[in-house]
Structures are given as structure tokens and as C-alpha cells.
Amino acid sequence: MVSLMIPLLCWTLCISSVSAEDEPKVTAKPGQDVILPCRSAENKPVIAVEWRRPDLGSQYVLLYRDEQLDPENQHPSYQNRVNLQDRQMKDGDVSLVLKDVATNDTGRYECRVQNEGSLDTKLISTVQLEVLPPDQKNFTAEPGATVILPCRTSDQKPIAAVDWTRRDLGKKYILSFRDGQFDFEDQHPSYKNRVALHDGHMKDGDVSLVLKNLTTNDNGTYECLVQNEGSGDRKLISTINLQVVSPGKKDGGSKDGSGGVTVGLIVGLIVGLIVCLVVAGILFLMYKKQSACFRKKTPDPVDDL
Structure with missing residues (x-):
């Protein structure tokens, strides 16, 4: 029994991963109009279409039945902003048109369809919409x-x-x-x-x-x-x-001005060091010159007889 469950579990995980990879993703900027694709493969006529976002609870993004839009249980943020791309739903096309998108529209959308002769709607596809924040x-x-x-x-x-x-x-x-x-x-x-x-x-x-x-x-x-x-x-x-x-x-210094003070201090130290070295060199040369003159003026000592 266990040996049969392991392949079944692996097959289930494989199917899940494929469906996640195949999930369409639509990216848009605020203010744009987008189309979220969905198409029914059934040959029977479509009598109802539901577009939902699971995070919105029981309210619809769009509900189409009896050949018209039903706004009764529609989420307020989607009123007057959604429609079907093709009201005739030719070739099973039930794609959603969403106008003037905003960052609040970001989410996972589910497309469900009810065909003639069926009592319930079926999940046909899911679409991930990402609305980028404004620049x-x-x-x-x-x-x-x-x-x-x-x-x-x-x-x-x-x-x-x-x-x-x-x-x-x-x-x-x-x-x-x-x-x-x-x-x-x-x-x-x-x-x-x-x-x-x-x-x-x-x-x-x-x-x-x-x-x-x-x-x-x-x-x-x-x-x-x-x-x-x-x-x-x-x-x-x-x-x-x-x-x-x-x-x-505005020139890129730090807010408290410490950057400018630090640079000035370093430059001052370098200049001071150079001045000190120059002065020390001059004093050393003067010392050597004076020492040489002193040796010339001083007579050599006379040896005692």
C-alpha cells in the first residue's frame, strides 16, 4: 500500500508544480488597462462566468449570467471597471478586461465557467496580476x-x-x-x-x-x-x-557636516607635516654649515714638547 502511495504523491506534486509554472502572469503599471486571459475548452455554450479573487471573500470581481453583468455581489473596487473581452464568448473566450489598474488590484484571479447542461461552475484557469508601484x-x-x-x-x-x-x-x-x-x-x-x-x-x-x-x-x-x-x-x-x-x-557632505570637517582636518595635517619637514631640513643644513665654519676658525691644538 505504501509503495503505491509514494508514486501517487510524487505524481500529485509534479502536477501541482506544472500548473503553478503554467499559470499566466500579467504585469502592469498603475492606470493601464489589462486583459486577464481565460478560455473554456467545452463545446457547449457558456451560460455563466465568474471572476474572483480568493482574498476578497465571497464578493465577485465580475459575474456574468442571463446574458448580462450582475453587479449585486460585486466588490465595490471593481464596479464600472471590468467587462468581458467578448460578450458573445466566441470559441469559449471569457477573458476579463480590467481598466485603470492600481496597486490594490495585485492578486490571484480565478476564472470559473458554467456550461449549458451543467449545474455548477468549474475552475478553468488562474491568473496572477502584479501592478507595479508608481515610479x-x-x-x-x-x-x-x-x-x-x-x-x-x-x-x-x-x-x-x-x-x-x-x-x-x-x-x-x-x-x-x-x-x-x-x-x-x-x-x-x-x-x-x-x-x-x-x-x-x-x-x-x-x-x-x-x-x-x-x-x-x-x-x-x-x-x-x-x-x-x-x-x-x-x-x-x-x-x-x-x-x-x-x-x-548639497555637495554630498554628511548631515551634521562631519564629512567636511574630517576632510579639512586631514588636509591641514598633511600641509602641516610638509611644512615641518621643510623647516627641519633647512635647520639641519644651517646646523651643518655653522659646524663647518666653526671647525675652520678654531686652531689645531699645539703638542707639548
Whole structure:
């Protein structure tokens, strides 16, 4: 019995490894539209399609049945963003179109199909979607200056909420705008009366942050998150690394200036050593010259008779 189980176990592991390797993987950048492929091999007509993400629980990414999309149990973050590539599902094509992807869309997607004459849906394929984080921008400014940290959403829908955060600040916001007004209750104290939106009307999706009277405490990585109307989640739009440094430290010196002091000290020591060697050489030559002159002027002693 044991001898039969070992080959069976090895076969199961082999099948699992092959299926994992064959699992399609789609990579995208924020704001792009993607197609997650899925095709049913059954010759019978498709009467229902389910797209799910296991980490979202019982809610669907997309549910298509009775020849129409069913939004009743759809996860809010996917509303008005998903569709079938071919509503006619020719040749069993039930691929998913996902628009305006965000980092929150990263995950494993399952495609299930119910064919005519079948009572249940069957898992046809799984697709791994990875949405890369936005490219990080670097900004350098001097203490006391005012900077504008850029952020713009490409979604055409009205903006319901904007949050600017720094992960090292915990749950406190740098700036939070929702329900048509600023939320000062959860704002970090160090940013009170120092921040604003570059465009209060947020035209063309501009939600850039104005930060005034900079200090070195403002150093950090800033994240811009936006929630559009009809969406259940905020999307990470932009990340910016801000460094506030004094003018004399922009040449790569250390923050406390110890790098410049160390270099100056080394150079001073070298110059001082060279001067000391030169002076010592001159004194030595003078000593030899004076010794020679003294020997010439001093008469030789007379021997006693």
C-alpha cells in the first residue's frame, strides 16, 4: 500500500508544480488597462462566468449570467471597471478586461465557467496580476522653502477623496480631503497650517500638495492616494521622496557636516607635516654649515714638547 502511495504523491506534486509554472502572469503599471486571459475548452455554450479573487471573500470581481453583468455581489473596487473581452464568448473566450489598474488590484484571479447542461461552475484557469508601484520621484529643497509635490489622477470621474500620507507618521494624515472639505481631526500636528492642495478645484485630476516652511523633520517618502466617485477603495497614484538639506550640505557632505570637517582636518595635517619637514631640513643644513665654519676658525691644538 505504501509503495503505491509514494508514486501517487510524487505524481500529485509534479502536477501541482506544472500548473503553478503554467499559470499566466500579467504585469502592469498603475492606470493601464489589462486583459486577464481565460478560455473554456467545452463545446457547449457558456451560460455563466465568474471572476474572483480568493482574498476578497465571497464578493465577485465580475459575474456574468442571463446574458448580462450582475453587479449585486460585486466588490465595490471593481464596479464600472471590468467587462468581458467578448460578450458573445466566441470559441469559449471569457477573458476579463480590467481598466485603470492600481496597486490594490495585485492578486490571484480565478476564472470559473458554467456550461449549458451543467449545474455548477468549474475552475478553468488562474491568473496572477502584479501592478507595479508608481515610479518614485525625488525632490530636494532647503529649509524654509515651499515645494509642490506633484500628483495627478488619470480617472475622468469626479474625485471623492484625497489623502497625502507618510508611512512613518502612523495613522495621521499630512492632508485629507473628503466629502468636499478638509479633515483636520486626523491631521499630524506638524503639518497644521502648512499644507494645501495646489488646485482647490482639482481640475484635470490635479491633487498636488503644497508644503510650506520646510524643516528637516519633513524628510521622508510621501504617498498620494485618491478615491474617485463610484470606487470603494483609494488608489496609490504617486510616491515622492523629499529631502530637506541646508545649502552647504548639497555637495554630498554628511548631515551634521562631519564629512567636511574630517576632510579639512586631514588636509591641514598633511600641509602641516610638509611644512615641518621643510623647516627641519633647512635647520639641519644651517646646523651643518655653522659646524663647518666653526671647525675652520678654531686652531689645531699645539703638542707639548
